[in-house]
Amino acid sequence: MIPWIKGQVSRQAHVDLPPNTFEEEYARSGFSGKYAHLYRSAPPVGWTHIEGDLKPRAYDIKLRSIKSQHLLEGRMPLLGNQDVVVSIQPLDKPMSYFFRNADSDELYFAHKGSGRLETDFGPLTYETGDYLYIPRGTVYRLDPKTASEFLLIESASEFQFPDKGMLGQHALFDPAVLEVPDPSLGVTTMTQASSYELKIQREGQITTVHYPFCPINTIGWKGTLSVWKLNVRDIRPISSDRYHLPPSAHTTLVAKNFVVCSFLPRPLENGDPKAMKVPFYHSNIDYDEVLFYHAGDFFSRSGISHGMLTFHPQGIHHGPHPKAIARTNQQQNTNEIAVMIDTRYPLKRLEQSNRIEIEDYWKSWM
Ligand SMILES: [Fe+2]
CATH class of the missing domain: 2.60.120.10 (Jelly Rolls)
Incomplete structure (x- = not known):
């Protein structure tokens, strides 16, 4: 399909964004279907309040004090x-x-x-x-x-x-x-x-x-x-020197209606100063996203440490934390190890998840 183009856009996805814009990838089927890149004047995670149940959530397994x-x-x-x-x-x-x-x-x-x-x-x-x-x-x-x-x-x-x-x-x-x-x-x-x-x-x-x-x-x-x-350590991730690959490039296993991906140490997009090094903003139109942080330095997220798990449900945005965007220019590599589970249908929060939830995670972009 030939893409429509309206207003100010970048020539290629994730490269050389129009000045003072934030790119959102609005895409079906976990970034493999129809898409639009939206160039916004403010990041879609710049909220001040959220009322209601739909919000990014984080859990810390170190908080488990009550027996399962x-x-x-x-x-x-x-x-x-x-x-x-x-x-x-x-x-x-x-x-x-x-x-x-x-x-x-x-x-x-x-x-x-x-x-x-x-x-x-x-x-x-x-x-x-x-x-x-x-x-x-x-x-x-x-x-x-x-x-x-x-x-x-x-x-x-x-x-x-x-x-x-x-x-x-x-x-x-x-x-x-x-x-x-x-x-x-x-x-x-x-x-x-x-x-x-x-x-x-x-x-x-x-x-x-x-x-x-x-x-x-x-x-x-x-x-x-x-x-x-x-x-x-036996998984050898692919990377591109000039193009930010979508998460599907890191798929380890697939099952009916969900995938498991492994994010592993790899060089960043060092071959073009205009290529994005951090994930674009997105709202997971068709997938819920769970990320477990195992080891290394999670440079695109501040306040995230080993043994934490984030849950980004369909319908509300996430993307890099503001401090991470500033940090990326100095980074040549990522040494993170994380496991991602993307599910086609919404995940329910199960009863015990409340016990280890970090209440203010949704404020971390503010
Ligand atoms: Fe994501």
């Missing part, structure tokens, strides 16, 4: 809809039971700690920065070696890798780096018990099944479906 009331130890669901539930899960001692999620595929992201994941396919060790994928129906148990904190993404549909398109099949990471478990490396560290508990989640309810033997007892397996792990 979830049926599973420590699991604290924060946001969810019919497609996906986002939780945090601290774990400082081995699980005393085995678990099978019959509702969802699970994707853990290890924010802190290290340890062992025991599964029907064998054990894997884990460390900070690992994604751990557990397909729906797999029995597993986590045995932390050091106190661990996870971001947990439960998906009602199967996680898939995105189509790499023009970048080729080895882009972002070579699938050969995925590590799968080997049952010859042992079964469980659970000391000899006379009875083993398996908790099964189905339609949100837990059923406990008791066995006289360990429910993980596979001696071999073959096939194309397995648990796997992927550390973010």
Whole structure:
């Protein structure tokens, strides 16, 4: 489609904006559909008050002082809809039971700690920065070696890798780096018990099944479906020296009605002083956006630190903080590590999210 052009605009998106303007990308389908660039005389986040429920929100997992009331130890669901539930899960001692999620595929992201994941396919060790994928129906148990904190993404549909398109099949990471478990490396560290508990989640309810033997007892397996792990250090992000790439360039996994992206250390747009280095303003017309800040320096956001999670729902703008725009000229690289979950349908704030919400986050652009 040929774009219409009215008034003062830049020749190309995200480059050489008209003087004293702020660019907003107003776009369908998570920036891949029809679009308009709006050049505004003030940033759309320059509000003074917000009355009502729709506002940018932030959560800090360091604030969790009240014990989670979830049926599973420590699991604290924060946001969810019919497609996906986002939780945090601290774990400082081995699980005393085995678990099978019959509702969802699970994707853990290890924010802190290290340890062992025991599964029907064998054990894997884990460390900070690992994604751990557990397909729906797999029995597993986590045995932390050091106190661990996870971001947990439960998906009602199967996680898939995105189509790499023009970048080729080895882009972002070579699938050969995925590590799968080997049952010859042992079964469980659970000391000899006379009875083993398996908790099964189905339609949100837990059923406990008791066995006289360990429910993980596979001696071999073959096939194309397995648990796997992927550390973010093995993801090699793409960047452009002269063009600010959209978040979709950082997609790690896709599922029905949501995507998971990894923002990783990379050079900024240093090849043209007129190219934007910070994200453009946007209001997520078709997607809710959740960002978990794992490590590094989040230069486009002030007041954000490790272990925080922001929630930018559809319909209200966000973009760089004013101080960040001033800072960007000195930056040549970003060293941030963050996990983003973009959902096609609105996320509900779940009951326990109130406990760790940072009330004044929406004021941070003022
Ligand atoms: Fe965004």
